[in-house]
Amino acid sequence: MNNFRLETYTGTVLDSQKHTQSHVYSEGGGGYVGPNGGRVEAATVKSYNTTRHDIFYRLPDGREEHVYFPLDGIALRNGNVITLIAAFRGDSTSGHYVRLCNHDTGTVYNVLDDATWRAMTAPDSTDLASLKEIKTGYSFLIPLAIWLALCLITISGGLYLYKQLPGSRELITKICLYAIFSLPLFFIAALLMVHGKSKKRQAAKQDMNNRLADELNGKIAAAVATVG
Template identity: 80%
Template sequence: MDSQKHTQSHIYSEGGGGYVGPRGGRIKAPTVKSYNTTRHDIFLRLADGREEHVHFPLDGIALRNGNAISLIAAFRGDSPNGHYVRLCNHDTGTIYNVLDDTAWQAMTAPNPTDLASLKEIKTGYSFLLPLAIWLVISLLTIAIGYYLYGQLPGSRELITKVCLYAILSLPLFFVAALLMVHGKSKQRRAARQGINSRLADELNEKIAAAIAALG
C-alpha cells in the first residue's frame, strides 16, 4: 500500500579534555563523528484484507504502491518470536535480504545441545596435565636422589644437580601447559565456528526452500 524511507543523522564526540595549571597546560579538542541510520516503513494489505506495518533498517528495497510481495520469517525451535529474513517482490522478481547481522547471529547461535559438545573440549585439564607430570617427576627424582645420596657418597654432587634440574624444569612444563591450553582453545573456536557454519547452512537451505515454495 505504501513505502516510506527515513534517514536520521547522529552526531557524537569522542575524546577531548586536558588540564590547565600555573605552569601551563594542555587542551585537546574532541573528535566529532557522525553516522546515518535508515528506517524503511512498509504498509501492506494481507490476503484476508487486514493491514499490517513492518519496518527494516535498510534503504535498498525497491517497492511501489500496488506491488505484490511476500515476507518470509524464520523462528528458532518453538519460539513465538522470529525475524523476517527475505522480502520477495513478485512483480519485479527481486528477492531482498532483510535480516541484519545482529539478528543473523542470534538465529545461528549454538543451542544448549551444541554448547554441550563444546564442553567436551576441556582446556583446564590441558593446563594441569603437564604440571602434574612435572610434580610426579620432581617428587620421584627427589625421592630417588635422597636414597642414593646416602648410598653413593661419591655421587652426591651429581645427584644434587639432577634434583635441582628436575625442580628447575618447571618453566618448561609451564610453557608446555600454555601451548596445550592454546591448542585446546583453538580447537574450541574451530568447533564453534563449525557449528555456526552448519546452522547458517541449515537456515539458508530452509530459506531457499521457502522461496521455492512461493513459485
C-alpha cells in the same frame, strides 16, 4: 538439522513510506585555560542519516499488517504482491524477517542485518555444552602431575642412592636439583597444551557456526524458490 523454522506471509502492499532522519553529534574538543595561557580545541561536528521503510500490507484474510526495515533499497509501490519470510530459532516464538520477495518485479531483498544474522547463527547453550568435552583444565594438570611424579621418583631414588653410594652424592644431588628446577619446562608444556585445546574449542565452535549458517541459508533459499 532442524535448528530453524521458516514462516511466510503473503499480502498486497497498501502503502510504502520511507523516512530519512539526520543525526548530528560532536567529537573531540576541550582543552584548558590557566594564568599562563592555555589551549582550546574546537569539537568536530559529524552527522549521519538513517532510513526507515514502513510497509503496510493486507493479508488474504483481510487483516492489515505493518512492518518496517532500516533499509533504503527496497522498491515497492501500492498494489505490489509481496511475501515476507521470517526465520525462527528452534521453538522460539520470536523471529526475524530474512527476505522480502516482490512478486510483481521478481526481486528478492535481504532484510536481515549482519548483527542479527550473527546472533541467529551463533551456537546456543545446548550446542556449546558439547564443547565441555574439550577440557582445558586437565591439559594444565597433566604436565604438573608428571613433574610431581618425576620429582618424587627422582628424590626418593636419590635419597636411597645417596646412602648407598657415598661417592656419587654430588652427582645425585645435581640430578635431584635438575628434576626440581625443571618445573618451568613442564609449565611451558602445560601452557602449550592449554593453548592447543583452546584452539580446538574455538575451531569446533566455528564449525558449529558454519553449520548453522549453512542450514539457515539452505532453508531461506528453499523458501525463496517456493514462493517465487
